[in-house]
Amino acid sequence: MTKPTEPQPPRPVGPRWATRLLHAFCAPHLVDEMAGDLDELFQQRVGTIGLRKARLRYIRDVLSLLRPFALKHKPTVQHFSKYPQHSSFHPDMIRNYLKIAFRNLGKNKIYSFINIGGLTVGMTVAMLIGLWIYDELSFDTDHLNYNRIAKVMLQQTVEGNTSTSEWVPIPLSTALKNDYGSDFSHIVLTHQTGEQILANGTAKLTQKGYYAEPEFLEILPLKLRQGARSGLNDPGSILLSESLASALFGNTDPINQLVKVNNKVAVKVAGVYPDFPNNSEFRDVAYVLPWTQFVADQEWVKRVEDNWGVNAFQLLVQLAPNADLDKVSAKIESVKATHAKDEAKFNPKAFLHPMSRWHLYSEWENGVPVRGRIQFVWLFGIIGLFVLLLACINFMNLSTARSEKRAKEVGIRKAVGSVRSQLIGQFFSESFLVVFFAFALSLLLVQLALPWFNEIADKNTSILWNNSLFWALGIGFSLITGLVAGSYPAFYLSGFQPVKVLKGTFRVGRFASMPRKVLVVTQFTVSLALIIGTIIVFRQIQYAKNRPLGYDRNGLVSVRMNTPELMERYGIIHTELLQTGAVVSVAESNNPTTGVYSSDNRLDWKGKDPNRPVDFNVVTCTHDFGKTVGWQIKEGRDFSRNFSTDSTGLILNESAIKYMGLKHPIGERIKWANETYTVIGVIKDLVTDSPFEPVKQTAFRLNYEWTNFITIRLNPKMSAREALNKIEPIFRKYNPASPFDYKFVSAEQDQKFRAEERIGKLATLFAILAIFISCLGLFGLASFVAEQRTKEIGVRKVLGASVFNLWQLLSKDFIVLVLISFLLASPVAYYFMSGWLKQYTYRSDISWWIFAVSGLAAIGITLATVSFQSIKAALMNPVRSLRSE
Amino acid sequence: MKGTYLGEFEEVVLLAVAIRSGDAYGATVVNEIEQQMNRAVNLGAVHSALNRLYEKGLVSSHMGGASQERGGRRKRLYSVTAAGRRALEEARQLRNQMWEAIPTTTWA
Numbered sequence: 001m002t003k004p005t006e007p008q009p010p011r012p013v014g015p016r017w018a019t020r021l022l023h024a025f026c027a028p029h030l031v032d033e034m035a036g037d038l039d040e041l042f043q044q045r046v047g048t049i050g051l052r053k054a055r056l057r058y059i060r061d062v063l064s065l066l067r068p069f070a071l072k073h074k075p076t077v078q079h080f081s082k083y084p085q086h087s088s089f090h091p092d093m094i095r096n097y098l099k100i101a102f103r104n105l106g107k108n109k110i111y112s113f114i115n116i117g118g119l120t121v122g123m124t125v126a127m128l129i130g131l132w133i134y135d136e137l138s139f140d141t142d143h144l145n146y147n148r149i150a151k152v153m154l155q156q157t158v159e160g161n162t163s164t165s166e167w168v169p170i171p172l173s174t175a176l177k178n179d180y181g182s183d184f185s186h187i188v189l190t191h192q193t194g195e196q197i198l199a200n201g202t203a204k205l206t207q208k209g210y211y212a213e214p215e216f217l218e219i220l221p222l223k224l225r226q227g228a229r230s231g232l233n234d235p236g237s238i239l240l241s242e243s244l245a246s247a248l249f250g251n252t253d254p255i256n257q258l259v260k261v262n263n264k265v266a267v268k269v270a271g272v273y274p275d276f277p278n279n280s281e282f283r284d285v286a287y288v289l290p291w292t293q294f295v296a297d298q299e300w301v302k303r304v305e306d307n308w309g310v311n312a313f314q315l316l317v318q319l320a321p322n323a324d325l326d327k328v329s330a331k332i333e334s335v336k337a338t339h340a341k342d343e344a345k346f347n348p349k350a351f352l353h354p355m356s357r358w359h360l361y362s363e364w365e366n367g368v369p370v371r372g373r374i375q376f377v378w379l380f381g382i383i384g385l386f387v388l389l390l391a392c393i394n395f396m397n398l399s400t401a402r403s404e405k406r407a408k409e410v411g412i413r414k415a416v417g418s419v420r421s422q423l424i425g426q427f428f429s430e431s432f433l434v435v436f437f438a439f440a441l442s443l444l445l446v447q448l449a450l451p452w453f454n455e456i457a458d459k460n461t462s463i464l465w466n467n468s469l470f471w472a473l474g475i476g477f478s479l480i481t482g483l484v485a486g487s488y489p490a491f492y493l494s495g496f497q498p499v500k501v502l503k504g505t506f507r508v509g510r511f512a513s514m515p516r517k518v519l520v521v522t523q524f525t526v527s528l529a530l531i532i533g534t535i536i537v538f539r540q541i542q543y544a545k546n547r548p549l550g551y552d553r554n555g556l557v558s559v560r561m562n563t564p565e566l567m568e569r570y571g572i573i574h575t576e577l578l579q580t581g582a583v584v585s586v587a588e589s590n591n592p593t594t595g596v597y598s599s600d601n602r603l604d605w606k607g608k609d610p611n612r613p614v615d616f617n618v619v620t621c622t623h624d625f626g627k628t629v630g631w632q633i634k635e636g637r638d639f640s641r642n643f644s645t646d647s648t649g650l651i652l653n654e655s656a657i658k659y660m661g662l663k664h665p666i667g668e669r670i671k672w673a674n675e676t677y678t679v680i681g682v683i684k685d686l687v688t689d690s691p692f693e694p695v696k697q698t699a700f701r702l703n704y705e706w707t708n709f710i711t712i713r714l715n716p717k718m719s720a721r722e723a724l725n726k727i728e729p730i731f732r733k734y735n736p737a738s739p740f741d742y743k744f745v746s747a748e749q750d751q752k753f754r755a756e757e758r759i760g761k762l763a764t765l766f767a768i769l770a771i772f773i774s775c776l777g778l779f780g781l782a783s784f785v786a787e788q789r790t791k792e793i794g795v796r797k798v799l800g801a802s803v804f805n806l807w808q809l810l811s812k813d814f815i816v817l818v819l820i821s822f823l824l825a826s827p828v829a830y831y832f833m834s835g836w837l838k839q840y841t842y843r844s845d846i847s848w849w850i851f852a853v854s855g856l857a858a859i860g861i862t863l864a865t866v867s868f869q870s871i872k873a874a875l876m877n878p879v880r881s882l883r884s885e
Numbered sequence: 886m887k888g889t890y891l892g893e894f895e896e897v898v899l900l901a902v903a904i905r906s907g908d909a910y911g912a913t914v915v916n917e918i919e920q921q922m923n924r925a926v927n928l929g930a931v932h933s934a935l936n937r938l939y940e941k942g943l944v945s946s947h948m949g950g951a952s953q954e955r956g957g958r959r960k961r962l963y964s965v966t967a968a969g970r971r972a973l974e975e976a977r978q979l980r981n982q983m984w985e986a987i988p989t990t991t992w993a
Contacts, residue, residue, distance in 0.1 A: 011956075032958050032959060033910070033911065033958065033959065033960055033961045034911070034928075034932065035956070035958055036911075036912075036951075036955035036956065036958030036959065036960055037910065037911030037912040037915075037928055037932075037955075037960070038928060039954075039955050039956045039958070040912040040954055040955045041912045041915060041916075041928065043954055044912075044916070057925070060927060061927055061928035061929060063929070064927035064928060064929025064930060065928060065929040065932060066929075
């Protein structure tokens with residue numbers, strides 16, 4: 001024995017967590033003796049078998065003690081053991097829980113509606129967004145060589161501005177083959193065609209496709225439904241997608257039939273491939289034509305076959321099986337610089353852009369990848385999570401709020417003999433039932449909403465009934481929500497002492513409503529941020545839409561000249577169009593007014609900084625172009641037939657003048673390639689490209705050869721329908737080969753806002769749903785508070801409080817919460833939205849009224865929601881609520 | 886009632902309680918069994934056996950004093966009841982009877 005004076009070494013004890021486990025799961029009346037036994041055995045064993053083994057035995061013993069009997073059997077309450085004691089999870093008990101849960105749902109209809117409704121909406125939104133994200137992430141993944149396919153891209157630096165583009169010169173292909181051939185399985189030159197007319201007799205279709213070298217089929221492993229894989233080797237052939245083949249040939253066998261392309265060449269159908277799926281970057285590739293045909297058909301392609309300076313083609317590669325993408329990408333970096341010495345000054349860098357990143361990560365800014373579509377994936381993902389969170393918050397809030405009311409029920413149940421585990425079972429059954437209903441309903445809603453959602457989002461998704469991940473996520477989420485929402489009543493309430501609750505001395509603590517308030521603030525913060533964001537998105541769209549275009553887009557129609565016939569007969573068409581009276585003026589140009597596709601760097605003028613490279617948009621047009629589109633002359637004059645010298649005349653836009661730094665532009669001589677032009681006029685900027693970007697310096701010159709588009713100004717005195725009816729026969733007569741394919745400039749212009757409008761629409765939808773869910777929760781809480789305070793309201797009324805006083809009393813608390821949310825949401829929304837706006841050069845500001853309006857709207861909505869309940873409470877006859885006491 | 890049928894492990898536990906007469910509680914019963922049978926026994930198994938024996942009325946229990954080695958916790962002391970003793974005797978008698986019935990040729 002040690003002497004009491006000596007310091008005792010600390011007693012070894014069993015693993016702390018195991019002890020805690022025992023305390024958590026063992027019946028309270030047994031814990032003491034169990035722990036004692038465990039401790040005693042442990043002390044002995046430390047002496048006999050060592051500390052480590054003793055600890056292991058300790059853990060084993062604890063686990064062996066976690067048995068149901070320890071939870072339920074109470075030898076101290078002797079009389080219970082006379083009756084058979086069922087398990088709380090006996091099937092009969094579970095049936096009983098569910099029955100009572102059902103009755104509870106039915107009894108509190110409003111409460112059930114709010115809970116199930118809110119959760120359903122939240123889950124529906126989350127599911128839709130989940131499907132959207134899944135679709136975005138699954139782009140191209142079904143290509144067999146997904147991980148080995150890449151695009152070769154080029155980066156060039158001009159004037160410190162680095163541009164990144166997928167357009168490469170043809171010789172790059174040969175260079176890669178010669179220098180790094182062993183790193184690649186396939187290297188394929190391709191060129192995306194614009195819209196071309198494919199015709200078989202009267203069946204004519206305008207479709208986009210690809211010119212590609214034969215190995216294209218190997219890279220994208222196209223499994224032909226019909227025909228031979230060697231099809232692309234033969235210059236006179238074409239491969240069609242299944243849908244295009246059936247549109248052109250119906251049910252007849254298309255193989256070896258002839259298709260006329262642009263009414264120029266006839267090619268033989270060599271094969272039919274299944275359509276590319278909707279979530280593929282190649283989804284609009286309706287046909288594939290052989291590269292050799294492209295070279296033969298387009299003279300300029302032949303000319304640039306060895307030209308490193310013309311970046312106009314796409315280069316697809318498939319890596320060799322043992323090659324590492326990043327290493328190869330680093331290897332080929334200098335390929336253009338070494339082969340094309342005169343291009344080296346632009347510091348060209350080649351790199352591989354893997355297929356897995358095409359869809360989501362294809363935006364560069366100054367040579368650095370910036371977040372492309374992936375940012376929408378994140379944005380929507382976060383919104384979805386938040387909306388779901390809102391719904392869960394409601395659910396939890398209401399169940400905790402209501403649970404105070406149920407304290408009495410707990411007391412009575414306990415008094416008549418319920419044990420705690422049965423109450424836990426009861427509360428969990430109720431929450432799981434609600435979640436289950438919501439899940440089932442949201443599946444139904446998603447199914448119903450999908451067609452409409454697909455239209456807004458431009459998708460073709462469907463519920464992934466067969467996807468185990470979908471079910472695992474859905475069910476996992478439901479279980480967690482049920483557990484979290486049910487846990488408060490299940491564990492907190494079930495622990496009440498019946499005596500206290502029933503005697504009426506039971507008081508919920510002063511801070512019991514605190515977590516609820518925090519949750520309400522969270523909800524409104526999210527809703528408000530969404531509302532503010534939505535307003536800003538819409539304002540930006542509106543702002544860009546209202547931007548002065550510099551021309552009059554109404555009644556302007558553009559027709560692409562897609563066949564040789566049309567180009568040759570422009571003169572007669574021009575005359576006949578004017579004769580109909582449906583047309584005010586007609587002009588030709590090489591670009592439509594809604595887009596400029598060509599730029600030139602060969603301009604030179606007096607005072608130009610020789611070290612500074614130039615880049616101009618160059619538009620060629622005919623005499624009446626200005627008059628037709630309605631541009632505004634600022635200085636000088638328009639092109640005129642009265643001056644034969646105008647063939648070397650130039651009209652510049654304001655941006656060009658600024659760019660060149662000309663003080664007195666009129667009469668200025670400008671060298672272009674090998675010719676000299678004279679500036680005859682300056683026009684106000686025409687917004688031809690992106691409505692969000694600054695207008696580029698542009699030069700207009702006369703040319704009747706280099707034109708691709710006819711622009712027509714319709715007679716404003718006639719309806720557009722009527723005018724088009726008069727125009728169409730003329731085109732049919734002179735250009736029978738192709739369908740009359742016209743586009744309203746205003747519609748084309750609107751197209752440019754599609755992406756933004758899509759975000760706007762989705763954001764509105766989510767914002768509305770978020771505020772709806774939040775209000776549902778508020779409504780529930782308000783009714784709960786009103787109910788809780790009925791007696792107080794009764795007393796106040798008897799003592800002379802007016803309805804208005806009472807309304808004020810009940811609404812005040814909620815308004816304060818909304819105000820706090822507003823203070824939280826404003827800076828957050830400001831931060832994120834100013835980040836979003838930064839991507840646009842031409843952007844609206846974030847003005848104070850946006851915040852004011854959303855704040856007022858939130859308060860208004862809150863008041864409307866809360867008032868219903870508070871006025872109802874205030875109008876109630878106090879006799880009814882006070883009689884019982 | 887589950888009857889007075891005595892399981893094998895229950896019999897062992899009951900015997901251990903009898904051996905440790907006056908000092909039979911969880912830990913000592915575990916020790917006793919481990920010594921006698923030379924095998925590791927789980928405390929939980931012993932507890933549930935004791936519990937079953939209690940339900941069958943074969944043992945009775947009362948709370949004993951606390952001791953230093955138990956970290957100051959009390960112990961529940963078990964003792965064999967009259968019914969417990971009868972059950973043990975019946976089991977023993979049954980075995981003896983069966984032993985008697987074995988023909989001598991069996992072990993040849």
